Amino acid sequence: MTALRIDRAIGLHLAVVAALFALQFILPEYHHVNLARIMVLATFALGYNLLLGYTGLLSLGHAMFFAAGLYGAGLTMQHLGWPLHLAFLMGILSGATLSALVGLLALRTSGVSFMIVTLMFAQAGYLATFLFSDYTRGDEGFVLQQAVRHLDFLGLSLDLTQPTNRYFSALALFSVCLFVSLWLIRAPAGRVLVSIRENEERSQMLGYDPFRYKLLSLVVSGCFAGAAGAAYGILFGYVGATFASIQYSIFPLLWVLLGGAGTLLGPLLGTLLMFYLVDAASSVTSAHLLVVGVTLVLLILWFPKGLLGTLREKAVPWLP
């Protein structure tokens, strides 16, 4: 039974990745670009979900990790002329380092205090992008030129501004992070994370050190956010302070809650639905913030488990 369950779950995720792969051949251009964007943002949400859904920590400051990746890659490419793959690694490293630092401090608190501390750190990060506006150009941001958004690595030469290559890169990033998540939540460490979510005192009593596991979860989450941020900058060519603002800490929360916290495919579904919901709303009215707000309130009132969480409860108990 166990073997069958594992196969079914892996099969489902492979099928999703295959579907995303196939979609690019049939999608019209507009949706093609959108989907690439959604996959990068869903990677961000995947990382957020590891923290919220599997560890039970609600952060209000994830924009700083996304922005760390964005600026880590963008600034090194723009000002130091680093090649793309190094800049991308730098982005991940920035996200990981920042999340480790923030985690060492913020994880001493829990619940509401943790939310506020992360919010405060993120706000400091947001303001820092203005403080160093000589390099970051603050709110206005800067554009990465087409020439530098070119991957030359191991004999590979790819122009990442070209739609197909961009789509593939986004898909590759998302798939890697999806399967890393799947592996992590099934590994013993992932089980400990869930036990911390369910009852922190009890898992401590069983001999696990909650602080270390929470830090692990936060750093992995920070890596995903950093990778997503770096990829976003590289693939779409724009680096700006908006991505460090509170709004970008709220978005992953919204996506994860919509799709279902604690489900692996929830972040993708949530990002996809919210993206097109806002997109559809903006073609009717300019009031897209209203959509965000109303969705948040409705979700927390009636669907605190999100779409896939509710589905798992009602029909498909094996959904990871």
Added chain:
Amino acid sequence: MGFGPYLTLAFLEGAVAAAVLALMALGLSLVFGVMRIVNVAHGEFFMLGAVLAWWFGSLVTGHPAIGFLIALVGSPLIVGGMAAVADRLVLKRLNYNPEATIVATIGLLYIIQQLALTFYGPDARPVLAPIDFRIRLPWFGYSGYKLVVIGASIAVMSFVWLLLTRTKIGLIMRATQYDSETALAFGIRVDRVYTGVFALGAMLAAVAAVLIVPIRQAHYLMGLDPLLLSFIVVIIGGLGSLRGTVVAAVIIGVSDGVISVFFSPTLAKILATLFVALVLVYRPSGLFGERAR
């Protein structure tokens, strides 16, 4: 102008900021103290208060003081009413679960912000001060209205303090804060107390906004900065401690005023934000807070 006058000016500006900040943070602190929830939409109640003040002002022709006085009464009443409705419709259904409440109030934040943008527009609009005289100091003239703001803020805070310590309503609120279950067992309608406190907190934010709007203009995005500052104040003052909140508001308002005059305001904000995060990590009960029960 020498250093002394500069410092005086900085202190005056800081005192005005502190007066408004104290009112707003008092509302946040009251809500946190009694209900144990963090209201992220508090800044939007402040913004609504300011926008309504502009609206009342534009309705009334004649002396600006008339519109101002109407706004001073009407704007908090409307905002308080909206807060009460939000409490009944949303927060009560969540059983005031702290984390769910934060998410829900973030949702409220976006809803209120969008409504303001749709009905009020993206422009910043000025409101005329109700009185127009300048106090002549030896080095510079100073707007008399700003002193009125300080006085009004002190008056409102005294009123809240009297309400809490000298009336039956205050007694009921304090009983609920101390132990809501026992209060319920003694026949106190805890849910009504919660609605009332939530509305009162929002009304304090609205009063603060009506007072400040003749100095700063009304804008639909004006809520965020005061919200973060109020967080800072409430945390430094000790979560739920009203006295600490007022003391912290004065310290932070004045030092923010002084620092912004002499240093880069961005750096000042970054340092203040980091400082608060560290206070929350190492002194969770705040610098002046009583030990948590």
